[in-house]
Amino acid sequence: MLDSIEDPEIKISLDKEKLNRVKVSLNEELPQRFFDEIRVEDVGWLNEKRATLGMPLHELLLGCDIGLPRPVEVKRSAQLEERIQKLKQEQHEREYRDMTKNVDNVRVRHPEDTIAFQMKQINRQLIAVLQFVVSVVAGFAFGFLGVELIVGNLDVGFRLLLGVICALVIALAEIYFLAKKLAEDDFPPPPPLNAPASATAHKQHLD
Structure with a gap:
């Protein structure tokens, strides 16, 4: 200095x-x-x-x-030298983030920070709930009304029992498949060993 x-x-x-x-x-x-x-x-x-x-x-x-006249050389203080090194390190980190922001694997695998992704997830969940309700209601209607149309007049209590049983079976099946689908979304299966890395990353980005 x-x-x-x-x-x-x-x-x-x-x-x-x-x-x-x-x-x-x-x-x-x-x-x-x-x-x-x-x-x-x-x-x-x-x-x-x-x-x-x-x-x-x-x-x-x-x-x-x-x-020739020369300026006086002043030795830097330890605090100033430490501050300069810290600023250089921060500058290098900013340059590195700028260079790698387009190839950030974290953003490719976890795009939860985008509004479009959140809206897509909400729509998927609403569709899944609506499908569950429709399936259960249809199962109850089949047990309550459909069996009577097939075999003839039945007691109301027996028809209610058939409707509840059908609705319960369909509800359990829907819950199983819904849980399986959510597990696949949260924990995607690993890519094949012979699959190119670029193709795998591109597929995950599209999902």
Whole structure:
């Protein structure tokens, strides 16, 4: 992590041998800081003295080291580093969910979160209840009225008994088949071992 630049000055390190020659040519005391490093304004001062430097200015500057200003490096705190890693992990999870949302096996096998599926289930249950009631009523009518039409006049109590027996037998049969159908819907049979995986997934999606 980088902070702002504290010292924006450009610093130049010159060859000391060349500086000694310049010092002799100038016949004056050369600032000692020139032997460490000079700044841009010092280059302007040398340019003004170029007639007495004893060498061209570009030759003096040839091979020098230029130090550019650098921002201060600040070490990240442990809390900040932990937060950054957590955000990266959340970002990777969001990208993974976006890439796999069209091939989510959970949604293919369990589409209960859709309104269309709920309405379809309600309609199926209502049809099953209506079919159960109609079957039981028809069984009672057969025992109460149908047997009399076949064998002739019977006692009312006996006809009621026949109707209840027929209705009870049909009700037990309907409950058995209804429970079997609900069990198949909740726990579908496993696909054959030789069936392609893509075909199985497509069939479950259509169901």
